[in-house]
Amino acid sequence: MYFFFYFLMSGVFLGAIYGIIGLGIVIIYKSTKVFNFAQGHLLMVASLLVASTAGRFGIIIALIITIVGTTVIALILERLTLRPLIGQPLIAALLMTIALSYLLEGGALIIWGEGLYKYPPLFPHEALMVAGLAVQQQVVWAFILVAACFTAFVLFYRRTLLGKAMRATAEDHQASQSMGIRVTQIFSVSWAIAAALAFVASIFLGSLSGAHYMNSHLGLKAIPAVLVGGLDSIAGAIIGGLIVGVLECLVTGYLTSELGEVVPFIVLLIVLLIKPYGLFGMVRIERI
């Protein structure tokens, strides 16, 4: 029972990270119809930026530098590489973000090398005791933050003008353009939001395992999380993230870690066979 609880805890924590990465992917996909393969790599850059600047400038300034830096990188990538691809077939956008992820990984290797950087401690180490079970504080924080992100985005999309403009853009680029929405601006905004989310996820991943250029590979495992939930659903990204994270940790804990790596993808195939648009994705009716 104790072990089960422990696996569940780490599963929820991992799932929260997947969920936040997935949220970034969903927000970009919703407005630009691009599947951002490089979301995990933005996260990796963010975690390395924090780890390498915190020693010199202090944690607060390092966090500010990082969020600005990551957002600027994302905006530059969007403007230079994805903007010219509007109207190109799907595979072009897919390969472009994959190529971007390689560029980010290669760039990180050149700048930071293969070393593991120590992440500044942000969460207190003492565990909270809940009904005789130790719960690490970062897990609690991750859970709170995921809930906060979810509420914030639901409110943002329902209430604010910008959020409504983004929903309109997701629906139809040309129609929203003729309603006076600057679609290109919406693209930039969604990439900036995704970069900020990558930054948030990097805080938790950094506290969990430090900053390393291989952190990006976590983004690869966020892919089944997003698709299980549905590519265009905010709730789906978070619930999918939690499902995949918990399953992965339970399988890794009770069976083998190699199987744990594959389980997300097996779940993905099964879910897609039954519900092709994911659990919460919008079913599109197509016309010619």
Place this chain on the structure above:
Amino acid sequence: MMSRPAGVIDVRYEQDIAIIRTLPQWITLGLFLLFLLLLPKLFPARYLLNVINIIMIMTISIHGLNILTGFAGQISVGHAAFMGVGAYACASFMTLWGLSFWICLPLSGLTAGLVGVLFGLPSLRLKGFYLAMATIAAQFIITSFFFHFKPELFRGAQGMNIEPVRLGSIVFDNQENLYYLILPIAALMTFFARNLVRSRMGRAFVAMRDNDLAAEIMGISLFAYKLRAFFIGCFFAGIAGALYIAFMRMIRPDQYSLMDSIWMLGIIIIGGMGSILGGILGTIFVKVLDEFMLALVPLLGSILPRELASRLSASMGLVVFGLVVVLFLILEPRGLAHRWEILKNRFRHWPFTYGH
């Protein structure tokens, strides 16, 4: 594409549909094939033959991906895994049943094709990114299957080995003999691919890619043709995988990683999607680039400080791949094949500049 030199007039239907239309084209083709046949005698360098052999094997696999993704429009991010299926199938048939390579070769193509159909089943309901990600799932599941399943046969991370392929008294264990093993198969598969894409099935694939709903209304069964596309694409991959194991004589599960699958997609972008010639050009381009990078590493080590040089050489593959794909996607999304067409038309219309 459809343009031909002035003065060439087709009077029979057979002439109209022929791939090779004019006498100079026949002569060029004949000379090219002769050149390919004599190549090991003209340039007996082992290193060069090694590179050419790999290019020819990759070309077969790329033709498969091109048919599946470039023509039928079903994005597959797991093509390397299907190549691995072919290689493992070949090795296990040879060790389990002691069959000769010549029977295993078509059998492994068939096995890879059937596995491809299995993982292509979701394509009946999935489209676009969802399908691409389902094929990523295939990549991971297949790789870990060979890693962990039946360790007494597949032997886990250690991988499988086979004896060199024999035909009568010829043993295919050096580069020159392997060249003569691979060349006819590569030529045959290229011919097959080139003809397939202009057959009824190839036209159905293109219709499906351009608009699947419209294609269905016109009487193309999406169910049948998507699965056929997966079967044929993966059949090519399986043949390539079997040849690769005849070439390397060993296989490990990590030889066919996600990165290789992505490289293959990159190759068809670089060469030109939906062009058989593009597949060949793209493979040559990428392989030559690869060799250049390998040659560059020691050079970097001698110029730059050690730390920087090791970082650069570790990241070079990633950065170069990223840059090449980004530049091709932005500057020439139709790939090298399109450039070649432009060049041909320039030459044909010279000294006039129109017509391209």
